[in-house]
Amino acid sequence: MTIPQRYAVAGTGSRARDYVRALLRDHADVADxxxxxxxxxxxxxxxxxxxxxxxxxxxxxxxVAGLERMIQEQSVDRVxxxxxxxxxxxxxxxxxxxxxxxxxEKPLTIDPAGTRRIVEAMTxxxxxxxxxxxxxxxxxxxxxxxxxxxGAVGQVTSVEFQWVLDTRHGxxxxxxxxxxxRNSGGLLVHKASHHFDLVNWWIGGVPTRVFAxxxxxxxxxxxxxxxxxxxxxxxxxxxxxxxxxxxxxxxADEDNRQLYYEAEKYDGYLRDQxxxxxxxxxxxxxxxxxxxxxxxxxxxxLNAHSPWEGYRVAVNGTxxxxxxxxxxxxxxxxxSAHLDPSYPTTSAGGGAVRVxxxxxxxxRHWSPAVEVEIPAGVGxxxxxxxxxxEHLYRGAVEDRLGRAADFxxxxxxxxxxxxxxxxxxxxxxxVVGDLDLGGWPEASAQTSAPIAG
Numbered sequence: 001m002t003i004p005q006r007y008a009v010a011g012t013g014s015r016a017r018d019y020v021r022a023l024l025r026d027h028a029d030v031a032d033x034x035x036x037x038x039x040x041x042x043x044x045x046x047x048x049x050x051x052x053x054x055x056x057x058x059x060x061x062x063x064v065a066g067l068e069r070m071i072q073e074q075s076v077d078r079v080x081x082x083x084x085x086x087x088x089x090x091x092x093x094x095x096x097x098x099x100x101x102x103x104x105e106k107p108l109t110i111d112p113a114g115t116r117r118i119v120e121a122m123t124x125x126x127x128x129x130x131x132x133x134x135x136x137x138x139x140x141x142x143x144x145x146x147x148x149x150x151g152a153v154g155q156v157t158s159v160e161f162q163w164v165l166d167t168r169h170g171x172x173x174x175x176x177x178x179x180x181x182r183n184s185g186g187l188l189v190h191k192a193s194h195h196f197d198l199v200n201w202w203i204g205g206v207p208t209r210v211f212a213x214x215x216x217x218x219x220x221x222x223x224x225x226x227x228x229x230x231x232x233x234x235x236x237x238x239x240x241x242x243x244x245x246x247x248x249x250x251x252a253d254e255d256n257r258q259l260y261y262e263a264e265k266y267d268g269y270l271r272d273q274x275x276x277x278x279x280x281x282x283x284x285x286x287x288x289x290x291x292x293x294x295x296x297x298x299x300x301x302l303n304a305h306s307p308w309e310g311y312r313v314a315v316n317g318t319x320x321x322x323x324x325x326x327x328x329x330x331x332x333x334x335x336s337a338h339l340d341p342s343y344p345t346t347s348a349g350g351g352a353v354r355v356x357x358x359x360x361x362x363x364r365h366w367s368p369a370v371e372v373e374i375p376a377g378v379g380x381x382x383x384x385x386x387x388x389x390e391h392l393y394r395g396a397v398e399d400r401l402g403r404a405a406d407f408x409x410x411x412x413x414x415x416x417x418x419x420x421x422x423x424x425x426x427x428x429x430x431v432v433g434d435l436d437l438g439g440w441p442e443a444s445a446q447t448s449a450p451i452a453g
Contacts, residue, residue, distance in 0.1 A: 002029070002030055004028070004029065004030050004031055004032040005030065005031055005032065005077040005078055006032050006034045006074065006075055006076050006077045006078075007023060007031050007032060007033050007034065007076070007077070007078050007079070007080060008033075008034060008035040008036065008037060008070060008071070008074065008076045008078075008079045008080070008100075009033070009035075009036050009037065009047070009079070009080045009082065010037040010038070010067070010079050010080065010081045010082070010083055010091055010095070011037070011038060011081060011082035011083030011084070011087075011091075011105075012036055012037075012038040012040075012043040012044055012046065012047040012082070013043060013082060013083075013259065014255070014259060015082045015105060016047065016080070016082040017047070017050060017255075018385060018389075019080050019082065019389070020033065020047060020050055020051065021050070021054075022385070022386075022389040022393070023389075023393060024051060024054035024056060025054060026389065026393075027389065027390075027393040027394065028054075030393055030394055031393045033051065033056060033059065034059070034060070034074045034075075034076060035059060035060045035061070035062060035070050035074045035076065036048065036051075036059050036060070036061050036062070037061070037062045037063070037064065037066070037067060037070055037079075038061075038063070038064075038083075039063050039064050039267060040263050040266045040267050040269070041061075041263075041266055042258070042259075042262055042263025042265075042266050043259055043263050044061045046255075046258045046259050046263075047059075048061065060073070060074060064091075067091065067094050067095065067098065068094065068098040071095065071098040071099060071100050072098070072099075076100045077100060077101065078100055078101045078102070078103060079095045079100050079101075079102055079103070080103045080104075080105075081095070081102055081103065081104040081105060082105045084177050084183055084184070085107055085109070085110050085178075085183065085184045085185060085189070085190055086110055086182060086183045086184070086185075088104055088107070088108065088109045088110070088114065088118075089109040089110075089113070089114030089115075089117045089118055090117070092104055092109075092118050092121070092129060093117050093118055093120070093121035094121075095127075096118075096121040096122060096124075096125040096127040096129070097121055097124065097125050099125070099127070100127065101127050101128045101129070101130075102127070102128070102129045102130070103129075103130045103132060103392055104129060104130070104131055104132070104410070105131075105132055106131055106132055106133060106193050106194060106197070106410065106413070106414075107131075107185065107189050107190060107193040107410070107413070107414045107417070108129075108131050108193075108407075108410035108411060108413070108414045109414065110184065110185030110189050110190075110414075110418070111185065111418060112418060112435050112436050112437050112438070115411060115414070115415075115418075115437040115438050115439070116436065116437065116438035117438075118407075118438070119437075119438035119439040120438065122407065128407070129407040129410070130392070130404075130405065130406060130407065130410075131405055131406075131407065131409060131410025131413070132388060132392070132405070133194065133197045133198075133201075133388075133405045133409065133410075133413070134385050134388040135194050135195075135197070135198055136197070136198065136201055136388075136401075136403040136405065137385070137386075137387040137388045137391075137403055139374050139375040139376065140324060140326060140358045140360060140374045141198055141202075141324075142401055142403065143360055143372060143373075143374050143375070144202060144313065144315070144322060144324050144360060145201060145202050145401050146401060147315075147322050147360075147362060147372065148202055148203065148315060148317075148322065149204075149401070151319070152319070152320065152322065152362055152364070153315055153316070153317030153318075153319050153320045153321060153322050153362070153364075154317040154318035154319025154320065155295075155317055155318045155319075156202075156203045156205075156294075156296045156315055156316070156317045157295070157296060157297070157316050157317055157318065158296060158297045158298070158299070158315075158316045159199055159202070159203065159296065159297070159298045159299070159313065159314070159315050159316070160299050160312075160313070160314040160316075161195060161199060161298060161299070161300045161301075161311070161312075161313050162300075162301050162311060162312045162313075163192075163195055163300075163301070163302050163303075163310075163311040164302075164303045164306035164308065164309060164310060164311070165191070165302070165303065165304045165305075165306060165309055166305075166306050166307060166308055166309035166329055166332045167245070167246070167305055167306070167307065167332050168309075168329070168332045169309055169329075170284070170303075170304035170305055170306065170309070171219070171246060171275045171304070171305070172248070173187060173190070173191070173282070173304060174219040174220075174273075174275040174280055174282075174284070174304075175248060175271065175272055175273045175274075175275055176271055176273070177269070178190055178282065179273065179279065179280045179281070179282055180279065180280075180281050180282070181281045181282050181421075182281070184282065185414075185417060185418070185421065186281075186282040186283055186417075186421060187282055187283060187284070187286060187302055187304060188212065188214075188283075188286055188288070188302075188416075188417035188420040188421055188424075189414060189417035189418065189421065191302070192286070192288075192300070192302055192416070192417055192420075193410075193413040193414050193416075193417055194413075195300065195302075195311075196290075196300075196412075196413045196414075196416040196417065197405065197409060197410075197412070197413035199290075199298050199300075200409070200412050200413060200416075201402070201403075201405075201409070202315065203292065203294065203296050203315070204294070205292035205293060205294045205296055206292060206293045206294075206412060207290050207291070207292055207293075207298075207412065207415060207416050207419070207432050208291050208292060208293050208431065208432055208433070209290070209291040209419075209429050209430065209431050209432065210288060210289070210290045210291075210416055210419035210420050210422075210423055210429065210430050210432065211288070211289045211290075211423050211428075211429040211430070212286065212287065212288045212289075212419075212420035212421070212423040212424050213286070213287045213423075213424070214283035214285055214286035214287060214424060215283055215284075215285060216280060216281075216282065216283050216284050216285075217284060217285050218284050218285070218304070218305040219275045219276060219280055219284050219304075219305065220275075220276065220277075220278075220280045221276060221277055221278045221280075223276070224276035229276060232244075232274050232276055232277070233247060245332075246274075246275050246276065247272070247274070248271075248272045249272070250271055250272050256271070259271075260272070283424070284303070284304040284305055285302070285303055285304070286300075286301065286302045286420075287299075287300070287301045287302075288300040288301075288416070288420050290416055290419075307331065307332060308327060308329060308330050308331055308332070308354055309327075309328045309329040309332075310325070310326045310327040310328045310329070311324075311325075311326050312324070312325045312326075313325075319364055319365060320362065320363055320364035320365050320367070321362075321363050322360070322361070322362050322363075322372075323360070323361045323362075323363075324358070324359070324360050324361075325358065325359050326357075326358045327354060327355065327356050327357055327358070328356065329356065330352060330354040330355050330356050331352070331354065358374055359371065359374075360372040360374055387403070391403070391404045408439070411437060411439060415432050415435065415437060416432075418435060418437070419431075419432050419435060422435065
């Protein structure tokens with residue numbers, strides 16, 4: 001009989017819901033949730049009620065100061081870390097030194113000091129860190145990985161990657177704690193670490209040099225004033241929210257009400273700040289050129305105020321080209337702006353010019369283009385979450401695509417964003433190896449190998 005591993009969750013915001021539900025609903029035979037940790041009693045209470053829906057009410061609760069005590073008192077084996085990005089280095093290092101392993105939501109951390117701190121704690125403790133990259137598990141992204149690894153395009157020479165976030169999802173990063181770069185590392189770290197991990201994984205490469213350009217050109221008070229948007233409605237005004245699709249009324253959604261609106265009184269955190277207000281220090285338009293040790297180059301762009309959401313990828317190789325286009329949300333209508341902004345939903349119908357969907361096309365030299373079938377996916381993040389949780393809680397079974405990410409995958413992904421931020425600051429290209437990330441030589445030595453046939 002398998003003895004379930006004992007889990008705790010550190011950081012009980014909206015993303016933690018998915019981990020808790022999957023753990024209690026689908027994997028309770030191998031994973032036992034034994035404690036919750038968060039500085040906010042309101043969010044702890046929300047997740048305790050959630051656990052109660054699965055017959056587990058009354059879980060022990062701890063604040064951040066009690067992290068080590070929680071691990072000892074509850075005999076915790078692994079901690080799921082879903083706290084804000086800037087806290088990752090401290091929380092992860094403390095968990096490791098207290099004697100537990102870590103599963104941490106991307107990004108690993110936001111700066112070189114953070115990566116060094118985690119590497120040192122791993123070395124001293126002998127414990128492990130896994131970074132979650134659910135986009136690897138999405139069938140469409142796995143299908144592209146398989147094409148590349150099977151040699152369909154030959155040796156990869158370059159990748160073109162365009163990601164657009166719409167005015168529901170993209171705008172949301174400018175309401176929350178993410179809007180300050182000191183908290184999130186900006187979108188190059190918080191959001192694009194997903195995308196850089198995909199590229200690293202698709203081509204089996206290690207990034208070596210990065211140049212980035214970007215600015216805040218749509219959101220923020222100065223841009224609003226320049227476009228003559230005038231006086232903004234007061235935060236929390238029902239009438240104002242109804243007339244302005246950029247305002248989010250937390251009271252309109254029961255989960256948001258409990259997790260954030262009713263929890264404000266404990267720590268003052270405001271989940272629904274004005275995207276055109278002052279204090280935003282992250283960029284909303286970004287471009288990156290990255291070079292890889294295997295000779296490939298990446299050109300990447302991110303726009304956070306698009307009217308539709310999705311991405312386009314083209315992988316060029318010595319034998320041809322593969323193209324993946326994904327429309328996750330074809331349009332954002334003002335009437336739907338107050339739904340949960342974090343997940344794509346079906347919007348445009350079949351008669352629309354742009355419709356939700358995905359398409360993978362392969363064209364080899366001297367041959368016509370062919371469409372490659374993408375298996376159906378079910379669940380959040382393009383069908384990736386379900387398989388991710390399976391690997392996290394039960395261990396990765398034999399997987400020729402190598403979707404289970406380790407610590408160094410997380411380091412390689414965040415390295416591109418950290419180097420990009422350094423390039424934004426200096427205006428010059430940045431050599432990744434010069435950043436002193438604490439473990440880069442080891443990361444370079446563990447480059448992903450091609451898939452065996």
